[in-house]
Amino acid sequence: MKRQSSVDAINANDQISRLPDEVLHKILSKLSIQEAVRTSVLSCRWVDLWKEMPHLFLDLRKLAKFRTLLPHVIDNDAVRSMTKVINDHRGGHLERCTIYYYSYQCKNRMVEAWIRSLIHVKHIKHLTLINYLCPFRPNTKPVTLDLPPNSFSHPYLKSLHLGRYHIKTPLSFNNCGNLMNLELTGILAEAGVLNAVLMSCPSLEVLVVVINCDKGRGLLKIENRNLKFLYLSCYKIDGIEVSTPNLDILSIGSLWCERENVVFENPRLQFHRNYWTTGKIYAHTSYSISCPDQEKKSIGHEFMMSRSQEFLSEFSSMSVSVDLANTKQVEMLHEVLAAWRGEMEELEVLFKKCNAPSAEVETSIGRTKKQFWEVKKPFSDVNFTAYTVWLSDFSGSKQEIAFASWLITQGMVIKTMLIKPSSSFSSKKLEIEGAVANLKELPKGYSELDIIMA
């Protein structure tokens, strides 16, 4: 069959083929990878489209066939298919590749090959590789990849997420100054190995560590100077030392170690409440809201918001410091509260005092936006609730009073609101007491709410 020229071939009714590549890629991205690859048999316009998709999402688990669940059968189809997808993809525009698989589905050598191909040939920027335990094939041995040194060292690779692996040596992470984001979740590794890995990645801005140091305990040291966001969840570890001066957000999932052995040298994240004071039951996030550069976004903030489902979850707690007079910071706080899912156990808001006057914000239309305390119903889309709220460093300013009023009247606080006056405002003690008394008079969203001056 002779092929007609592409111009003739476009039927007047063929609207979809006239859409630009990016839009068609978007459509393909909403299909499973199998369906996306299948579109290559549709027509000339579609034959190579999938090969330029910016994101490859390969979930081998969906290809697990019933017969391969029998212990003696090896599942080759899924692996072959994935390999072919990776090989055939043109690579040029490949930004991101996410691979999920059951550990029994792939031989390690194949996974190692994929890593090599994706990073060093296809030049991807973001790689996520997680192996899962199949409920029907419990293979409890953790997967150990045998990767050559510098495997993750490549100028294009910016973020890496490895899930459920045993990291025996740090060699594969040698020379990884390219990595900005590193997530190691469900990892089995010795503290010393992890320390070496982190030292090999000096440019890290975001670090998520969920590890089990069971075999050899040891002291975990995190000293990456550029870190903005850190999430820690460590099982069986002797001690942790975190010295990261630029950290905006410190989130603790769970720490199995004595409090004395945990040292956080982060002067900006000094709060009254923390993971230990809340009883070591809830995950706790400490966040010092700041945006030194008004134009650019805060990296830690952006990361946390992009994964709000994981990090801003129900039944956890948060301490956040914010300068209510700074519009941008208030916006960021608003974003965080709006994204919170379910009920928060405890929220501590520490009021920062900044001496610089806040600039009036002009919207693109030319009108000045009202500050939140001037609006009748601020943060109208915020639905979160907190069982307990601490307002620390309360100085009785109008913004602080407005904020507290909003929390009380909008039913954001369920049981207790504790107001801790700022020690440096001792002269205003009476004023503060007056303000608190007024707050107590406000109509409460939750009738059982207690407002206490701490």
Added chain:
Amino acid sequence: TMKSYIWLQTADGSIQQVEQEVAMFCPMICQEVVHKGVGSSKNHAISLPQRVNPAMFSLILDYCRFHQVSGRSNKERKTYDERFIRMDTKRLCELTSAADSLQLKPLVDLTSRALARIIEGKTPEEIREIFHLPDDLTEEEKLEPLKNTMDDPRIRLLNRLYAKKRKELKERERLKNVEVEEHVDERSVDDLLSFINGRDPKVVKMPKGKKKNKKKKDQKIVSSEEKEGPEDFVDKESHDLHSKEQGAKETESSNIPSTEDDIFTPNAGSEDGDIDDEIDPAMKEMLDREVEDFARRLNSNWVRSLGQERRPVHFSINGNGTTRRHIGIFGGIIFTFV
């Protein structure tokens, strides 16, 4: 307060005025107003892109009018979207195009998802019919996905390099172990053995390697632990490799293990000799038959009754029963070789 309006001109020449907050919801219009200062009067109406015809524009304005109001809950917005998206495929494509040219990302997302839902689970014939796609691929092109089109030379190179490196490392390890052992007083035993077997003592010590050699005999598969063959091909490659290895930077070359090369050849085993022994031959035969079947079907018209021919074993453990219904057997196979 006086409401402000923005003046807009659609592709057909007609000019209309739209409430400012509604129009500004479209980034493209927003940019025109802010950066070029147009749209404030009838004479300075903003020309909308070609792809935005009046009918689509009216729809888009409805969308903007609803979503630019801030008080609405997520549930409300979602319900509106679901209802909004109910239209025939042709209009959906037109709307996607118009929304894209106005850079209205949330609407493009919404329509893309709707279009993806239409494509999902349908045969190529059905999809072509729905979207009026020309059937302009040649027979060979349609069979491309089945073939091994992995010709990325960089991948091959990386594979070989890696395999070679691994082999070297293993050799080094082996030699080290052998040396170490020779220092121990096992020498006499070795001598005895070699005398008995009339062979090189090293070979005796490595029964593992021997076993693998035997397995590999029947297969074209090249494993990184074996001697590579066909011989002439490898020698040529290793010459190139050698010079490349010495000259090239590490980041230049990359390969998936050489075992990969033959993976997609029918009747060849998988990446490891061991695995092949574990696939029972009946299953392999079934696989081969399925491939043949699929190739045939690609070229003929698909019949709806195909669904009944689905074999019960092919259900995806995580798959959602309804969406995977049409994929069934074919999804599994197609995907193997596509």
